[in-house]
Amino acid sequence: MDQKLLFLINREWTNPALDRLMALMSSLPVWLPLLIVAGCWALWRGGFRARAFIVTAGLIVGINDGLVAKNVKRLADRPRPHQVLDGVRMLDLAKATPRLLAVAKPVKVKLSHPTGALDNVDGRSFPSSHAMNTITIALVATCFYRRRGWLAFVPALLVGYSRVYVGAHWPSDIVTSIFFALGTTLLLLAGCEMVWRRLGARSFPQIHAAHPSLFTP
Numbered sequence: 001m002d003q004k005l006l007f008l009i010n011r012e013w014t015n016p017a018l019d020r021l022m023a024l025m026s027s028l029p030v031w032l033p034l035l036i037v038a039g040c041w042a043l044w045r046g047g048f049r050a051r052a053f054i055v056t057a058g059l060i061v062g063i064n065d066g067l068v069a070k071n072v073k074r075l076a077d078r079p080r081p082h083q084v085l086d087g088v089r090m091l092d093l094a095k096a097t098p099r100l101l102a103v104a105k106p107v108k109v110k111l112s113h114p115t116g117a118l119d120n121v122d123g124r125s126f127p128s129s130h131a132m133n134t135i136t137i138a139l140v141a142t143c144f145y146r147r148r149g150w151l152a153f154v155p156a157l158l159v160g161y162s163r164v165y166v167g168a169h170w171p172s173d174i175v176t177s178i179f180f181a182l183g184t185t186l187l188l189l190a191g192c193e194m195v196w197r198r199l200g201a202r203s204f205p206q207i208h209a210a211h212p213s214l215f216t217p
Contacts, residue, residue: 005171006081009164010089016107018165023091023107025155025162026130029099048211053144056214057137060188064136068184069129078126082112082167091166112167127177128169131160135181143189143215 024030039058042050082088090112094105134156141149160178163169193214200208 002170002172003081003085006085006088006164009161009171010081010167011087014089014165019091019107019109020103022162022165023093024103025158026091026166026168027093027099027102028130030093030103033098033100048207049144052211052214053140056144056189056192057140059192060140060185061133061136063188064132064181064184065129068180069127069132072127072180073124073129076124076126078124078170078173080125080168081170083114083125086111086113088112088167090168125169126173127180128160128163128173130163131156131169131174131177132181134159135178136185139182139185140189 039054042054046054082090088111090110092108093099093102094108096102096105135153138150138152138156141152143149157178160174164171164174196208196214197212200212
């Protein structure tokens with residue numbers, strides 16, 4: 001079932017416009033400078049909620065990506081589809097500096113031809129760090145911004161879908177990574193709220209008096 005759905009998304013439900021969109025959604029180097037600028041702007045010019053959101057999101061993404069996903073990848077040790085299957089379409093944006101200029105260039109598409117040697121491979125398939133990180137940010141945004149924050153799940157789900165489309169992950173990787181990220185992020189959000197309620201009053205009494213909870217206006 002996993003392989004069948006992979007080939008439907010990766011080889012059947014495709015067209016040139018989707019190739020470009022999915023390669024773009026899957027390319028972190030394109031988005032990273034924009035995210036850094038937006039984050040710095042929020043820290044500089046934003047109010048308490050914007051600053052708390054950036055700090056909380058950065059902390060939880062760091063834990064989920066650098067600690068949770070990294071170690072689970074090592075334990076699961078699952079190969080990516082293009083490492084074990086013939087004919088998987090592998091898509092990526094063309095090389096360009098800065099990376100954003102690659103959007104205007106033709107998308108690179110090639111088919112996988114695995115050799116069978118899995119000792120030296122470009123990462124492992126489960127969990128998907130792309131899916132975990134974007135879902136983490138979406139859930140944190142929802143907690144901080146409620147009515148508007150849930151809209152962040154739209155690009156997050158597109159990123160997850162794009163990872164299957166470009167041949168980097170199995171569909172089951174993405175689905176499981178989404179629920180995995182939701183669980184770990186909820187636990188970490190509860191921890192952040194507890195720390196703020198207990199230590200915020202001592203460390204930042206005036207700010208804490210105005211904002212006794214991280215997530216309430």
